[in-house]
Amino acid sequence: xxIGACKKTYGRRVVLNCPEMFYEPGLIYAVAGPNGSGKSTYxxxxxxxxxxxxNVKVTDGKEVVRYMPQKSFPFRMSxxxxxxxxxxxxxxxxxxxxxxxxxxxxxxSAAVLSGGETAKMALARVLMRPCDLLILDEPAAAMExxxxxxxxxxxxxxxxxxxxxxxxxTHDLSQARRMADEALFFFRGELREHGKADQVLRxxxxxxxxxxxxxxxxxxxxx
Amino acid sequence: MLTSLQKAIELILxxxxxxxxxxxxxxxxCLASSLISLLIGxxxxxxxxxxxxxxxxxxxxxxxxxxxxxxxxxxxxxxxLFSGVGPFRKYxxxxxxxxMVIAQVVLITPLVIANMETYVSSLAQxxxxxxxxxxxxFWKTLLLLANECVYPLFSTYLLAFxxxxxxxxxxxxxxxAIAWKTNVMTTAIMLYTNRGDFTLGVALGxxxxxxxxxxxxxxxxxxxxxxx
Numbered sequence: 019x020x021i022g023a024c025k026k027t028y029g030r031r032v033v034l035n036c037p038e039m040f041y042e043p044g045l046i047y048a049v050a051g052p053n054g055s056g057k058s059t060y061x062x063x064x065x066x067x068x069x070x071x072x073n074v075k076v077t078d079g080k081e082v083v084r085y086m087p088q089k090s091f092p093f094r095m096s097x098x099x100x101x102x103x104x105x106x107x108x109x110x111x112x113x114x115x116x117x118x119x120x121x122x123x124x125x126x127s128a129a130v131l132s133g134g135e136t137a138k139m140a141l142a143r144v145l146m147r148p149c150d151l152l153i154l155d156e157p158a159a160a161m162e163x164x165x166x167x168x169x170x171x172x173x174x175x176x177x178x179x180x181x182x183x184x185x186x187x188t189h190d191l192s193q194a195r196r197m198a199d200e201a202l203f204f205f206r207g208e209l210r211e212h213g214k215a216d217q218v219l220r221x222x223x224x225x226x227x228x229x230x231x232x233x234x235x236x237x238x239x240x241x
Numbered sequence: 242m243l244t245s246l247q248k249a250i251e252l253i254l255x256x257x258x259x260x261x262x263x264x265x266x267x268x269x270x271c272l273a274s275s276l277i278s279l280l281i282g283x284x285x286x287x288x289x290x291x292x293x294x295x296x297x298x299x300x301x302x303x304x305x306x307x308x309x310x311x312x313x314x315x316x317x318x319x320x321x322l323f324s325g326v327g328p329f330r331k332y333x334x335x336x337x338x339x340x341m342v343i344a345q346v347v348l349i350t351p352l353v354i355a356n357m358e359t360y361v362s363s364l365a366q367x368x369x370x371x372x373x374x375x376x377x378x379f380w381k382t383l384l385l386l387a388n389e390c391v392y393p394l395f396s397t398y399l400l401a402f403x404x405x406x407x408x409x410x411x412x413x414x415x416x417x418a419i420a421w422k423t424n425v426m427t428t429a430i431m432l433y434t435n436r437g438d439f440t441l442g443v444a445l446g447x448x449x450x451x452x453x454x455x456x457x458x459x460x461x462x463x464x465x466x467x468x469x
Contacts (some may be wrong), residue, residue, distance in 0.1 A: 062370075065373065065374055066373060067369075067370050067373050067374065082376055083376070084374060084375065084376055085373070085374030086374060087367075087370050087371060087374055089367060090371055090374075091364070091367045091368050091370070091371040093368075093371075093385055093388065093389065094388060094389055094391070094392070095388070103375065103377075103385075104377070104381055140371075143375065144374065144375065147376075149376070153374075
């Protein structure tokens with residue numbers, strides 16, 4: 019899966035400048051970096067939600083890309099209907115709701131869900147159909163630890179089932195270490211480091227990555 | 242004042258014919274103008290709130306400006322267009338309920354558009370982002386967005402109806418407040434008060450507030466039921 023080179027500027031500020039990237043099917047890529055480093059902008063451009071400068075196309079348009087934004091919208095309908103939007107496999111919806119602890123809330127209006135419950139519903143919704151590239155922007159940020167771990171196994175299962183590549187934008191470095199095969203580190207809109215997750219998240223080459231890991235997650239240099 | 246109130250209640254309870262006619266004309270005009278404004282304004286407002294095109298802001302400013310158009314200016318404009326020297330004189334609509342409806346539609350539609358645009362633009366980006374993330378195309382996104390607009394649609398209708406039922410400037414200019422023909426509640430209140438007949442004026446005032454209250458209750462109940 020190819021995501022072409024892209025640049026995004028707001029006024030004079032360059033918020034993203036990323037070279038062409040290729041994502042292998044079946045692998046999970048953690049996208050890490052401090053606030054304002056361009057992670058979410060990259061995710062949005064890859065998902066086709068916003069256009070990069072020059073309105074260039076970054077994908078070939080043949081692949082199916084599914085994307086869960088940082089703030090997913092709960093449509094004005096029940097949780098179940100939100101997940102089954104415009105039809106869908108009812109059994110799969112039941113399984114996802116059960117796995118994410120939404121089964122008891124399925125008839126409830128999505129408008130009254132808490133932040134964490136909305137995130138779970140949005141994740142179930144995005145995992146309903148197969149795709150070539152799954153982009154998740156902080157999927158477990160609003161969830162409690164137990165739900166976050168269940169979320170990880172669901173994402174992993176989905177990736178195995180449909181063989182898609184997964185771009186996981188996350189602040190949670192321990193989650194990135196647990197899940198990712200490869201990691202991308204963004205800093206001030208630039209892709210500074212890319213490689214095996216183990217290498218980038220444990221033995222980074224760049225000074226910015228080292229400082230970020232030390233500050234946010236504590237760099238693990240052993241085992 | 243108390244005597245006027247007492248007489249007004251008597252008039253309502255005894256079913257005064259003139260009062261009944263004024264009520265009917267008012268109901269015809271208000272329902273027609275508010276519904277037509279909603280039918281024209283809501284889709285335009287939703288589109289304007291969700292679409293991205295160069296010059297969109299100019300349209301928004303125009304509609305927001307038109308929202309504050311004085312009713313007498315609208316009445317004057319309609320009068321000039323439909324009077325004996327106007328381009329639409331052949332339709333002979335001046336001093337009919339139809340021209341009153343047209344004038345009110347011109348007056349109320351920008352209000353509907355601006356109200357819907359404000360609501361839709363506040364959530365369009367998130368809805369579009371979520372829908373795009375689920376690989377939905379244009380029509381499915383539009384359906385989802387329209388579904389989100391059910392609740393504000395009712396409050397916008399109430400706004401349109403309130404503006405219509407309370408409006409006096411434009412309808413008196415183009416309708417002429419002709420008894421048994423184009424006299425509506427607001428023009429009648431003005432007419433009777435000018436004549437010194439406060440009783441009928443107070444009766445109409447009470448009915449006007451009661452109708453507003455009833456329409457509000459009915460629309461709020463519908464809004465709650467449909468929004469569940």
